[in-house]
Amino acid sequence: MARHGESKHFKRSVVTKSVVIPRKKYTYYVRSLPGKHRSSEGIALLGILRDLMKIVNNCKEARYLIRGGNVKVDGKTIKEEKYIVGFGDMLNVKGDKFIAHLDAKGKLIIKKDESDQKSKKLKVLSKGKANGGKTVLRLNDGRNVITDRENIQIGDTVVLDLPTNQIQEVLPFEQGRQVIVFRGKNAGLTGKITKIDEESVELEKDGQAFRASAASCFVL
16 A cells, blocks of 8 residues: 655654653654654654653644644744744744753753744855845755855854845854854863864863864754
C-alpha cells in the first residue's frame, strides 16, 4: 500500500537532543513542518507552549491559544501549531515577550525578553548578487535580504529591522567578538574569538580555550 504523505508525528525516542522534552510522558511527539530552521534544531510551536514554556496543559489548550491569534513569532501572528521555532526566534504570547535561546548544554530554552521585538539579530550564511548589482544575504532563519551594503561578510551578524526588513547594524565576525556556538557538539557555549582560521575559530572563556567551526558561531 502506498504511503499518503509524511507522518504527522514521530517517536519520542528520536526527538532531537537539543530539545528538553519529558522522556516518559509521550510515546509520539508532534512533527514540525519544514521551515526556517533545521528539524534537528527546532520544535513545533505547540511543543514550545506546552513543554518548554508550560503555559498550557495539553494540545487542546495550545491549539486554542494558537488558532485564536494569540501567538506571534518575530512580530507575525502564527496560527499553525506545527510552525517550527528555533534559536533566536522571538515570541509574543498575549503581550508577554520571550526569546528562544540555548543553555550551556545546547538545549533549546525559552527566556523572558525585555526588548521591543522590532529588530532581530541574524547570522549571514551566504551572499550573492541580485539584479541591479545589489547584495543578497541568506540569513540563519531562512530569510533573504537585499541590501546596498557591500561590506557585509559571511559570518557577520546583522541587526534586522523586522517591520521594514532593512539592516540597522552590522556586527563583524572578527577577533575580540563575543559569540555563542549555536549548533554542533559545542552548542550553547559562549566565548571570545581569539583566533580565526579558514574554517574554524579558537574561543576563550574563563581562561579556557576551545575550538568550534566558524559556521556554527553567532556574534552576540
